[in-house]
Amino acid sequence: MKKDIIQNLGFFALIxxxxxxxxxxxxxxYFISIRGFKVISWEFLTQGPRLGMTQGGIAPAIIGTFxxxxxxxxxALPLGIACAIYLCEYSPKGFIVNLIxxxxxxxxxxxxxxxxxxxxxxxxxxFCLGVSVLSxxxxxxxxxxxLIISSAQxxxxxxxxxxxxxxxxxxxxxxxxxxNIVLPTALPGILTGVILSIGRVAGETAPILFTAATFYTRxxxxxxxxxxxxxxxxxxxxxTEGTHPDKQTAIAYGASLTxxxxxxxxxxxxxxxxxxxxxxxx
Amino acid sequence: xKEKLYKWIFMILAFSSLIFLIGIVIVLFKEALPIFQKVKxxxxxxxxxxxxxxxxxxxxxxxxxxxxxxxxxGAILVCVPLGVGSALYLHELAxxxxxxxxxxxxxxxxSIPSVVYGFFGMVILTPLLQNLFHLPTGxxxxxxSLVLGIMATPTVCSLADDALNYxxxxxxxxxxxxGANRWQTLTQVVIPAAGSGISTAIILGMSxxxxxxxxxxxxxxxxxxxxxxxxxxxxxxxxxxxxxMGEAPMGGWHYHALFAIALILFLTxxxxxxIAEMISRRFRIKLGLSG
Numbered sequence: 001m002k003k004d005i006i007q008n009l010g011f012f013a014l015i016x017x018x019x020x021x022x023x024x025x026x027x028x029x030y031f032i033s034i035r036g037f038k039v040i041s042w043e044f045l046t047q048g049p050r051l052g053m054t055q056g057g058i059a060p061a062i063i064g065t066f067x068x069x070x071x072x073x074x075x076a077l078p079l080g081i082a083c084a085i086y087l088c089e090y091s092p093k094g095f096i097v098n099l100i101x102x103x104x105x106x107x108x109x110x111x112x113x114x115x116x117x118x119x120x121x122x123x124x125x126x127f128c129l130g131v132s133v134l135s136x137x138x139x140x141x142x143x144x145x146x147l148i149i150s151s152a153q154x155x156x157x158x159x160x161x162x163x164x165x166x167x168x169x170x171x172x173x174x175x176x177x178x179x180n181i182v183l184p185t186a187l188p189g190i191l192t193g194v195i196l197s198i199g200r201v202a203g204e205t206a207p208i209l210f211t212a213a214t215f216y217t218r219x220x221x222x223x224x225x226x227x228x229x230x231x232x233x234x235x236x237x238x239x240t241e242g243t244h245p246d247k248q249t250a251i252a253y254g255a256s257l258t259x260x261x262x263x264x265x266x267x268x269x270x271x272x273x274x275x276x277x278x279x280x281x282x
Numbered sequence: 283x284k285e286k287l288y289k290w291i292f293m294i295l296a297f298s299s300l301i302f303l304i305g306i307v308i309v310l311f312k313e314a315l316p317i318f319q320k321v322k323x324x325x326x327x328x329x330x331x332x333x334x335x336x337x338x339x340x341x342x343x344x345x346x347x348x349x350x351x352x353x354x355x356g357a358i359l360v361c362v363p364l365g366v367g368s369a370l371y372l373h374e375l376a377x378x379x380x381x382x383x384x385x386x387x388x389x390x391x392x393s394i395p396s397v398v399y400g401f402f403g404m405v406i407l408t409p410l411l412q413n414l415f416h417l418p419t420g421x422x423x424x425x426x427s428l429v430l431g432i433m434a435t436p437t438v439c440s441l442a443d444d445a446l447n448y449x450x451x452x453x454x455x456x457x458x459x460x461g462a463n464r465w466q467t468l469t470q471v472v473i474p475a476a477g478s479g480i481s482t483a484i485i486l487g488m489s490x491x492x493x494x495x496x497x498x499x500x501x502x503x504x505x506x507x508x509x510x511x512x513x514x515x516x517x518x519x520x521x522x523x524x525x526x527m528g529e530a531p532m533g534g535w536h537y538h539a540l541f542a543i544a545l546i547l548f549l550t551x552x553x554x555x556x557i558a559e560m561i562s563r564r565f566r567i568k569l570g571l572s573g
Binding site: 003004006007010011013014015016017018020021022024025027028029031032078079082083085086087089090091099100102103104105106107109110111112113114115116117118120121122125142145146149173174175196199200202203204205206209210232233235236239240249252253256259260263264267268271272275 | 284288289295296297298299300302305306309310363366368370372374375382384386387388390391395396398400402404405435463464468469486495499500524528540541544547548551552554555
């Protein structure tokens with residue numbers, strides 16, 4: 001029958017598109033893994049670059065990315081969770097909540113390079129923090145704020161209303177209920193969101209281009225006011241700067257695989273946990 | 283008393299997103315507007331020559347805007363069929379087990395950093411395209427479109443899949459009951475019902491493609507000329523900002539011009555996000571879901 005033929009053709013097209021997607025994404029991981037593995041060694045992960053970026057490793061870049069991510073989280077986490085608590089637990093529905101919600105949605109859609117310019121104008125220039133770990137962390141923190149807020153909100157909304165009411169009816173105050181009942185219950189969900197945003201922040205490049213990152217530093221950053229090497233920026237710089245493109249490309253493969261491994265591990269864990277939690281809460 | 287204090291503290295902190303958003307708008311306007319003392323806004327947007335570092339600099343960003351539009355359009359041609367197709371597959375054909383693997387897998391793939399996509403484009407796609415089309419350079423609009431498209435596919439797929447899942451089961455059952463087969467139900471009932479949700483997914487994917495920086499910076503080739511074909515190097519707006527801000531003297535014309543580009547970029551994505559929000563709100567109301 002004609003309509004069955006059309007159905008088969010249609011389903012075939014769907015299978016084709018999912019296969020193409022998986023092949024594309026798989027080939028990215030495949031090519032980078034195959035060539036990256038050849039480069040990665042213990043020395044590669046624990047030493048700094050030598051001989052004009054043609055030898056040695058990427059340790060300072062890994063450490064730099066760690067500092068930047070940590071700084072961004074220290075800034076965005078308390079702020080994001082507080083914001084989610086207000087939106088879910090305190091706020092009466094209305095104009096203010098809508099305004100905050102709309103601004104979170106729009107902040108999430110701002111291109112990352114615009115965050116970079118904001119960081120440059122505000123943190124680097126206006127507050128005179130210079131190109132530094134601090135400027136970069138704050139910029140990355142603002143970028144990740146919407147993600148933290150929305151996952152914390154999701155976790156808070158999953159807490160059944162009845163246990164809040166039970167706590168309030170026993171005479172607990174609103175804050176007491178939040179602190180002792182709601183937050184502990186929502187904690188696993190909030191953590192998942194946090195892990196997810198760590199994965200995102202660690203891989204961001206554009207926001208740190210002008211606020212934190214540099215191609216080469218001697219040793220590790222000494223204070224929050226020093227420039228840092230960062231893994232994603234290092235990949236970009238290896239491919240576009242320097243004088244030995246061939247040798248640098250090899251190192252860039254190693255750096256890409258390292259970054260890919262870190263980010264995919266982190267988000268893989270988060271998504272796996274979230275999958276299970278969603279299963280539990282229905 | 284203490285309770286009120288807590289409430290106020292949380293309320294003030296909750297305004298941080300709004301403050302940052304307003305802060306971004308203020309900074310962009312403040313740093314962008316001075317350029318319009320040098321060039322008229324229309325000349326800036328429609329000017330065909332972008333020579334910011336010449337001794338008599340020219341600030342016309344039409345080549346950059348067109349490059350962004352071309353590359354984004356190309357990315358849409360890649361990510362819409364792949365993303366929506368994959369979402370439909372997940373929704374209609376994948377069994378429970380397959381879905382439980384594919385859905386998180388696609389979400390994980392969405393978290394591959396953009397610089398890794400850019401790197402992949404440079405080392406794998408570039409030589410491939412160069413040989414395939416016999417080009418002087420493989421760093422072209424086509425390359426950027428492909429990489430951006432692949433990159434946006436998981437986002438479009440996840441959002442479109444969510445939209446499909448919001449369509450009530452009863453719609454499908456009603457369609458089967460009048461004798462439609464699965465494909466007819468999918469194309470004539472489920473897709474129209476999820477239509478605005480799917481278009482939201484596409485708009486957000488587009489918004490992501492326009493604002494994406496590292497990939498286009500690495501693979502688009504960087505020539506600030508008006509594009510004539512997909513096989514030429516181009517310089518989209520984000521790439522221009524990222525590549526040139528490091529060398530632009532702070533407070534100079536070039537610096538302000540780059541902020542003006544960022545302002546246009548911001549306003550574009552802002553409009554896209556508002557449209558997406560409006561469509562998705564209407565979609566939820568149409569399907570009888572709470573807004």
